[in-house]
Amino acid sequence: MQNAAFRSAAINLVYLALALPPDKLAVGLEAARVFGWRGLNITIPHKEAVLKYLDSTTPEAVEIGAVNTVVNEDGILTGYNTDGAGFIRSLLEGGFQPAGCRVVIIGAGGAARAVAMALARAGCDELILAGRTLSRASELAMQINRRYPAKARSITLDEQVLTPVLVAADLLVNASPVGTFPHHQDPPVIPERLLHARLTVSDLVYNPRETVLLRAAKAQGCRTVDGTGMLLHQGALAFELWTGKPAPVEIMRQELNRQLG
Numbered sequence: 001m002q003n004a005a006f007r008s009a010a011i012n013l014v015y016l017a018l019a020l021p022p023d024k025l026a027v028g029l030e031a032a033r034v035f036g037w038r039g040l041n042i043t044i045p046h047k048e049a050v051l052k053y054l055d056s057t058t059p060e061a062v063e064i065g066a067v068n069t070v071v072n073e074d075g076i077l078t079g080y081n082t083d084g085a086g087f088i089r090s091l092l093e094g095g096f097q098p099a100g101c102r103v104v105i106i107g108a109g110g111a112a113r114a115v116a117m118a119l120a121r122a123g124c125d126e127l128i129l130a131g132r133t134l135s136r137a138s139e140l141a142m143q144i145n146r147r148y149p150a151k152a153r154s155i156t157l158d159e160q161v162l163t164p165v166l167v168a169a170d171l172l173v174n175a176s177p178v179g180t181f182p183h184h185q186d187p188p189v190i191p192e193r194l195l196h197a198r199l200t201v202s203d204l205v206y207n208p209r210e211t212v213l214l215r216a217a218k219a220q221g222c223r224t225v226d227g228t229g230m231l232l233h234q235g236a237l238a239f240e241l242w243t244g245k246p247a248p249v250e251i252m253r254q255e256l257n258r259q260l261g
């Protein structure tokens with residue numbers, strides 16, 4: 001996706017995927033400085049650990065506690081997080097306006113943090129974090145309440161607790177890995193009987209593109225937003241940070257679709 005974008009914008013950069021063991025993270029970043037790489041994306045398991053090796057980090061990335069994009073200016077490394085803003089762009093593109101809405105998010109890991117903070121910043125009214133581990137969801141809810149007017153609270157994944165909450169919700173986001181290949185045939189993280197046609201259902205999982213949750217949501221008449229939009233737009237925002245140019249979003253989308261099949 002990034003290489004297709006560089007080619008189409010005639011930018012002399014190449015994007016490489018490199019594996020890095022956790023104990024070599026500092027050395028890897030030093031290599032970026034020494035070789036003068038323009039930037040990096042950071043992924044699992046380094047997104048949180050990388051903060052302490054950077055020269056500066058944007059307030060947004062500090063708030064999320066994770067960096068997915070680094071820009072190198074003459075050896076000075078700055079960390080950004082484009083996941084949350086990428087998610088909001090994908091929602092808007094899917095026709096959903098986050099301002100004033102009531103949201104239920106499943107999961108309380110890194111992706112849930114980025115999405116929850118971005119939704120709070122975008123002016124959503126109520127954020128309910130439904131967690132398998134309630135303490136993680138509660139911690140995130142407290143952090144949101146300290147920073148934003150959005151009302152955040154945590155609940156368990158118990159069906160009796162979820163039922164009234166989903167009846168009142170406008171948006172359901174799956175920020176857990178449930179539904180990812182090769183477990184794509186497992187039951188959806190939320191049973192189909194709890195979904196209703198006024199809900200927009202977003203799944204961050206993009207492998208497969210139509211998850212079992214999105215299939216159930218479509219069957220109930222819900223609007224759906226799949227995980228490829230967030231993947232595309234976090235990458236487009238990273239492209240813009242590295243190059244200072246508008247991202248060729250349609251070229252990137254075509255390439256992403258081609259790669260994901």
Ligand code: NAP
Pocket residue numbers: 083106107108109110111112131132133136157175176177178180189204205206227228230231232234
């Ligand atoms: P993570 O940090 O490992 O967090 C995963 C969360 O899901 C945790 O809160 C975990 O609960 C919960 N969870 C795991 N299995 C569950 C289950 N069976 N039932 C209920 N909850 C469960 O992972 P992450 O980085 O946040 O990523 C989450 C998903 O988002 C992944 O599938 C990832 O591929 C996807 N993602 C997509 C994009 C995109 O661009 N579309 C970007 C980032 C991530 P506990 O708290 O109990 O462990």
